[in-house]
Structure formats: structure tokens, C-alpha cells
Amino acid sequence: MTIDRRAVVAGLTALGLLPAAAHGQTRRKEVLAFYYGWYATQSRSDIVLHWPPQSPILDTPADGPYDSLDPAVIQRHAGQAKAAGLTGLVASWWGQGDRTDRQLPLLLDACHAQGLKVCAYVEQAGSADSVAKDVLYLHERYAGHPGWLSLNGKPVVMFFDRLLQNLGLDGWDQARKAVEARAPGALAFIGTANDEKEIAARREHFDAVHIYSQQFAVAHPHMFRGLWTRDYYRDWVRAQAGMAATTATVLPGFDDHLIEDRTGKRPIVGREDGKTYGDLWLAAVKADPDWIFVVSFNEWHEGSEIEPSTQYGDAYLKATADYARAFMAPKS
Numbered sequence: 001m002t003i004d005r006r007a008v009v010a011g012l013t014a015l016g017l018l019p020a021a022a023h024g025q026t027r028r029k030e031v032l033a034f035y036y037g038w039y040a041t042q043s044r045s046d047i048v049l050h051w052p053p054q055s056p057i058l059d060t061p062a063d064g065p066y067d068s069l070d071p072a073v074i075q076r077h078a079g080q081a082k083a084a085g086l087t088g089l090v091a092s093w094w095g096q097g098d099r100t101d102r103q104l105p106l107l108l109d110a111c112h113a114q115g116l117k118v119c120a121y122v123e124q125a126g127s128a129d130s131v132a133k134d135v136l137y138l139h140e141r142y143a144g145h146p147g148w149l150s151l152n153g154k155p156v157v158m159f160f161d162r163l164l165q166n167l168g169l170d171g172w173d174q175a176r177k178a179v180e181a182r183a184p185g186a187l188a189f190i191g192t193a194n195d196e197k198e199i200a201a202r203r204e205h206f207d208a209v210h211i212y213s214q215q216f217a218v219a220h221p222h223m224f225r226g227l228w229t230r231d232y233y234r235d236w237v238r239a240q241a242g243m244a245a246t247t248a249t250v251l252p253g254f255d256d257h258l259i260e261d262r263t264g265k266r267p268i269v270g271r272e273d274g275k276t277y278g279d280l281w282l283a284a285v286k287a288d289p290d291w292i293f294v295v296s297f298n299e300w301h302e303g304s305e306i307e308p309s310t311q312y313g314d315a316y317l318k319a320t321a322d323y324a325r326a327f328m329a330p331k332s
Contacts, residue, residue, distance in 0.1 A: 003274035003315040029290060030149070031324045033081065033297040033306065034121060034212070035089035037068040037103035044070055049099070050301070056258035058303035060310045068103050071110075077307070078110040081297065084306065084317040085324030088117030088149050089297060090158055095124055096137055104142060112147030119149035119156040125163040128171045132178035139183055151188040151207060151244055160212060161192035169205055176205075188244060196239045207244040210293055211236075215254035215304075218280070219267030229279050233287035240289075248284040250323075251295040252277040252316050255303040271312075274319055281323040292327055294320065 040049035143155035
């Protein structure tokens with residue numbers, strides 16, 4: 001499958017989203033993709049993790065299953081991220097000593113060499129105390145790296161929605177207070193909010209918010225998707241006004257039906273030969289947030305990857321580069 005890049009560029013230009021001339025840039029923009037470093041192969045790690053037969057995947061990497069601790073793989077991913085117009089990766093992180101923790105310094109070095117930034121996406125939240133200890137560990141061990149993502153000069157730590165599902169706002173406030181006692185004002189925290197009501201409830205507790213599980217909104221039947229996407233992103237970004245950064249999220253598709261332990265009604269977002277990705281990107285760029293998140297670089301279980309695959313080749317990397325260029329172009 002290939003995405004017609006001429007059509008992509010024509011659409012961006014027609015909407016005034018791809019200006020030919022550059023003008024003065026007044027604020028820091030980011031295009032960040034969520035990145036997963038949990039994959040393992042028998043040949044390198046003597047165990048198979050997150051690949052068949054241990055775990056199902058919807059699509060297949062173009063270069064076959066890989067090991068996330070392989071320096072050559074990390075270098076390849078950093079180069080692909082750069083070619084896709086990304087400014088950085090948000091790396092899924094599962095705790096001290098985990099494979100994702102062991103990969104993090106390698107990813108930081110590889111991305112920094114490409115001029116890209118990295119931050120941790122904290123996925124586990126056992127208690128307020130454990131969250132505080134993990135955040136302080138990230139701060140002390142990694143946040144001083146020149147490749148670490150910052151917001152208004154402060155290193156960023158991001159959290160998946162599991163944090164608030166497990167701790168609630170009171171528990172998070174307790175964890176943040178413990179972090180601030182050791183490292184006052186040292187970090188910027190980006191939490192999750194899934195709708196405008198949650199933005200209102202959580203905005204005072206985080207420096208910025210984002211949405212990851214966007215598939216639930218996108219998969220909902222919309223009679224006029226073009227109008228819905230325009231209003232959705234406009235309202236989402238406006239609701240964040242006054243925060244340290246406003247964000248929007250895009251995804252090329254989503255399908256996790258092969259994962260057996262997922263329960264309840266699961267949404268499926270079809271790729272529609274790139275149209276889904278294009279519709280979301282165009283509306284997100286038009287809404288003019290500070291940062292755009294891509295779900296995802298390589299979450300193969302949920303079929304949301306833009307990493308090259310046998311099914312789509314490098315079409316989504318190339319399309320991302322076009323959309324990111326439109327977003328990053330200074331306004332006339």
C-alpha cells in the first residue's frame with residue numbers, strides 16, 4: 001500500500017498549511033511519537049517478548065521481528081524518526097531495571113545524535129511512593145542528558161492514564177509533593193486527559209496534558225468526519241489554553257482484536273489507505289497546538305505503528321514527514 005504524497009502535499013497547500021516561505025518562529029513546537037522498547041528475540045536475548053508466538057501482532061515489521069536492545073535497531077529507529085520529521089520519541093517506560101529502562105540510555109544517545117529528543121512515558125503506578133521514587137530515579141539518572149525533552153527549560157516526565165486510574169488526583173498530588181521536596185521545580189509533568197471534562201479537572205495538577213487512547217473517540221460513528229475532526233481538535237486545544245503547552249494526538253489506525261486479555265467493547269479504527277491519518281493530521285495542524293503526538297511509532301499489538309511494515313512499506317513515515325513539515329512551518 002502506498003499513500004499518494006502528491007495528494008497529501010496538494011491537500012496541505014490548498015488548506016494553507018504548507019507555506020512556501022519561512023517567517024519568524026515564536027514558540028517551540030514538537031512532533032513526538034510514542035515509542036516501545038520492550039521487544040526481544042531469541043537470537044539476542046534468549047527469549048521472545050512481544051512477538052509471535054509469545055504475543056500476537058496485527059502487521060509485520062518490514063525488517064522482521066527485532067530486539068529493542070540491539071544498538072543497530074535503535075540507530076535505525078532514530079534515523080527513521082528523523083526522516084519522518086519527528087522531533088522526538090516518548091519512550092514507554094516500565095520501571096527501574098526493566099528492558100525499557102536498559103534501552104533508555106541507548107535511545108537517548110542515538111536520538112541525540114540525530115538532533116531528536118526523548119522522554120520517559122511512565123506506564124506503571126503502584127503507589128504514590130513508588131511513582132515518586134521512579135520519577136526521582138529518572139530525574140537523577142537521565143534527565144540531565146542533552147537529548148532529554150524539555151518544556152520551558154524543564155525536563156519532561158510523561159504519564160499514561162494508568163497513573164490516575166490507580167492513584168487518582170489525590171495520589172498523584174502526594175507523589176508530586178514528594179518529588180518536589182527532593183527536586184523543587186526541576187521537572188515538567190505531562191499527564192493524561194481523555195476529554196474536555198478531564199482537562200478541566202486535571203489542568204491544575206499537571207504542566208500539560210495529552211490523550212493517548214484516542215481510538216475511542218475516532219472509532220465512534222461520525223456522520224461527517226471532516227466536520228467532527230475540525231471541531232474535535234479545535235475544542236480540545238482551546239480547552240488547554242493557559243497550560244505550559246497545548247497538545248493534540250493523531251493515529252493512523254487502531255486494531256487490538258488479537259490481544260486475548262483485552263475485555264469489553266474494543267474500537268477498531270481502519271486506516272482507509274491513509275485517509276484516517278490524513279484527516280486527523282489536517283485537523284490537528286489547523287487547530288494549531290504547540291505539540292502533536294503520534295500514536296505510535298511501533299506499537300505493533302494495536303496496529304497503530306508508522307514504522308515500516310510489510311503491509312504498508314514506508315508510506316506512513318513519508319506521510320508523517322509531509323504533515324510534520326506543514327505543522328512545523330512558521331506561520332505567515
